[in-house]
Amino acid sequence: MTFMEKLKKAARANNSLVCVGLDPDLKKLPECLKNEKYPIFAFNKAIVDATKDYVCCYKPQAAYYAGQSADDELKMTIDYIHENYPEIPVILDVKRGDIGSTADMYAKEAFCRYNADAVTVNPYMGFDTLKPFLDYADKGVIILCRTSNPNSGDLQNLVCDGKMIYEHVALYARDKWNYNGNIALVIGATYPEELQHIRQLCPEMTFLVPGVGAQGGDVEKVVRYGCDAEGLGMAINSSRGIIYASNGEDFAAASGNAAKELRDLINSFRG
Amino acid sequence: MTFMEKLKKAARANNSLVCVGLDPDLKKLPECLKNEKYPIFAFNKAIVDATKDYVCCYKPQAAYYAGQSADDELKMTIDYIHENYPEIPVILDVKRGDIGSTADMYAKEAFCRYNADAVTVNPYMGFDTLKPFLDYADKGVIILCRTSNPNSGDLQNLVCDGKMIYEHVALYARDKWNYNGNIALVIGATYPEELQHIRQLCPEMTFLVPGVGAQGGDVEKVVRYGCDAEGLGMAINSSRGIIYASNGEDFAAASGNAAKELRDLINSFRG
Numbered sequence: 001m002t003f004m005e006k007l008k009k010a011a012r013a014n015n016s017l018v019c020v021g022l023d024p025d026l027k028k029l030p031e032c033l034k035n036e037k038y039p040i041f042a043f044n045k046a047i048v049d050a051t052k053d054y055v056c057c058y059k060p061q062a063a064y065y066a067g068q069s070a071d072d073e074l075k076m077t078i079d080y081i082h083e084n085y086p087e088i089p090v091i092l093d094v095k096r097g098d099i100g101s102t103a104d105m106y107a108k109e110a111f112c113r114y115n116a117d118a119v120t121v122n123p124y125m126g127f128d129t130l131k132p133f134l135d136y137a138d139k140g141v142i143i144l145c146r147t148s149n150p151n152s153g154d155l156q157n158l159v160c161d162g163k164m165i166y167e168h169v170a171l172y173a174r175d176k177w178n179y180n181g182n183i184a185l186v187i188g189a190t191y192p193e194e195l196q197h198i199r200q201l202c203p204e205m206t207f208l209v210p211g212v213g214a215q216g217g218d219v220e221k222v223v224r225y226g227c228d229a230e231g232l233g234m235a236i237n238s239s240r241g242i243i244y245a246s247n248g249e250d251f252a253a254a255s256g257n258a259a260k261e262l263r264d265l266i267n268s269f270r271g
Numbered sequence: 272m273t274f275m276e277k278l279k280k281a282a283r284a285n286n287s288l289v290c291v292g293l294d295p296d297l298k299k300l301p302e303c304l305k306n307e308k309y310p311i312f313a314f315n316k317a318i319v320d321a322t323k324d325y326v327c328c329y330k331p332q333a334a335y336y337a338g339q340s341a342d343d344e345l346k347m348t349i350d351y352i353h354e355n356y357p358e359i360p361v362i363l364d365v366k367r368g369d370i371g372s373t374a375d376m377y378a379k380e381a382f383c384r385y386n387a388d389a390v391t392v393n394p395y396m397g398f399d400t401l402k403p404f405l406d407y408a409d410k411g412v413i414i415l416c417r418t419s420n421p422n423s424g425d426l427q428n429l430v431c432d433g434k435m436i437y438e439h440v441a442l443y444a445r446d447k448w449n450y451n452g453n454i455a456l457v458i459g460a461t462y463p464e465e466l467q468h469i470r471q472l473c474p475e476m477t478f479l480v481p482g483v484g485a486q487g488g489d490v491e492k493v494v495r496y497g498c499d500a501e502g503l504g505m506a507i508n509s510s511r512g513i514i515y516a517s518n519g520e521d522f523a524a525a526s527g528n529a530a531k532e533l534r535d536l537i538n539s540f541r542g
Contacts, residue, residue: 023373063369067376069384071342097393098334098366099420099481102294105338113340122368124395124415126422144395149370151397158439160429165436168429210370 003117003140004182004206006089011056011232013087016263017223017270019208020051020255021093021239022060022077026068028244030251040065040073043251045080047243050256052085054263057117057235059208062094078114089117091208091235095144096133097122103132111136118142120186120208123169124155127177137180140206145169145198148188148211166194167201174202184208187226189217189236196225199233207234212262213241219262223269231270238262274388274411275453275477277360282327282503284358287534288494288541290479291322291526292364292510293331293348297339299515301522311336311344314522316351318514321527323356325534328388328506330479333365349385360388362479362506366415367404368393374403382407389413391457391479394440395426398448408451411477416440416469419459419482437465438472445473455479458497460488460507467496470504478505483533484512490533494540502541509533 001009011017024040036042048058058081065074078090092114096106110119110133118140121133133141146156146166156166163171173183185202187195189211198207207226211217219236226234242262246254272280282288295311307313319329329352336345349361363385367377381390381404389411392404404412417427417437427437434442444454456473458466460482469478478497482488490507497505513533517525 025376061369061373061376063367063373063376063380067379067384069342071340095369095393096334096366097368097395098332099418099486102332102334105296105332105334108338109334113338122366122393122395124368124393124426125418125420126425126427128420128422147370147396149396149399151399154397154443155395155436155439156397158429158431158436160431160436165426165429165431168426172425215370 002138002182003089006117007057007206007235008232010088014053014055015267016054016056017234017236017266018055018259018263019057019059019091019235019237020047020055020242020259021237022047022058023064023239023243025064030247030249032249038073038076040068040070041076044077046252047255048081048085050252051242051259052088054256054259055088057089057091059091059093059237061239062092075114078116082115091118091120091140091142092116093120095120095122097125097129099125100128100132103129107132107136111139120144130177134177134180134182137182139182140184141182142184142186142208143169143173145185146187146191146194148190148215148217152188170198170201174205186210189222190215192218192221192225195222199226203228208237209234210237212236213238219265220269223266227270236266273409273453274360277388278328278477278506279503281359285324285326286538287325287327288505288507288537289326289530289534290328290330290362290506290508291318291326291513291530292508293318293329294335294510294514296335301518301520303520309344309347311339311341312347315348317523318526319352319356321523322513322530323359325527325530326359328360328362330362330364330508332510333363346385349387353386362389362391362411362413363387364391366391366393368396368400370396371399371403374400378403378407382410391415401448405448405451405453408453410453411455412453413455413457413479414440414444416456417458417462417465419461419486419488423459441469441472445476457481460493461486463489463492463496466493470497474499479508480505481508483507484509490536491540494537498541507537
């Protein structure tokens, strides 16, 4: 099954567009985990067990593992999800972008070393730097388009031939790069009008939408503007709002409740 | 000492603008290393020992370590260079770019976990994603501007307000982002006219120039167009042309010769 099929199937099975971002910061983990041999893995495992019925996918952010020398716990986390909840896809959020021979190695990292179902990539260097990922036809390749951060417009909103750079990226993805049908786009929830515009440009494409929760994106607008004709087409990511819902011994149950609440809030606008 | 000072000092001491890219592919290592416990580290160590008098810096490409589960050998390599040749700076080539809290973690990865002197970053997401790196004032932050690969123009050559996107990046770097004076730019050797143009825009900035050797960049044009007023201002990277100069037991000596030859070729045009 391809990533796109797996994502849609999980979204239907759990009636959910929620993506839980697994971004564990050792400084923020509950006290009760601090004596674990693998505290990050223990944290992720508990979060996954508690949220698995309310999500369409998980998204570990590689930086939290790379910055805390926890590569093995990233691998353990992804393996755990595949072994226990094989119907839920895992997106490795790494935002890679490099020349061909190097991109080959990054694709191996994401799809062979970590066995992720999909990966995020950066389009700044152009098509040949994306192709080594796109060639894995069953895997998802999620290209940064309009990101959720404050200065994302520095480059993304520059206008060329009447279109902003992020629109050029969306059109490349729609018309030129999607030869395996495995591209999705990152569109930040903090720019709902631009999300709406890209949905009009790309009615059938899947979007990964970060920026609700801690970053302040408006869930109602995201859902109304971003869903495709089937009421699907998005994985709406929340990290801190779910994984840090409580800092006590009830952290896992609290994350489950937070994921369920976000799912239900999203569904209340899906109509 | 800052990265910029260290780079200039090493370039003067070795009279060299050569950066050796440490991109070890297990499939391409000499047979004589295949029984080593840490073949990648053994390879890098031998290359470094053989080339250290002919370089201004080293640049391990993170993908080769991430894709081959060799994070520990990356750390061993950088530690080895710092311990034995502390005057030679190390650039960790990772091309990171992510939102603030995540970029903090990537900056920790580069500067704390691996103790690199400089890091490469991707500007697509804008200033706030670069700031966590730029705040390390003594470290170098090398921003992708005009990259060496075939389709780098897909986005980088789009024209906005009479300037291509890569020129906007150079001007942001020169006029807005360089509050700590620690920015350098990546400009591919395969586009020498654009290198010349950016040198005119940014007469005092340091450039990391990949693309000579295997990628076919013209060394004479790179040197004539890219040096600053002091005949410095560039680290010209070669990876495959140096580290795979021989596949036999003489691989280290051959890499030393290749590095010396490239240094001398570059110097013949420095005037």
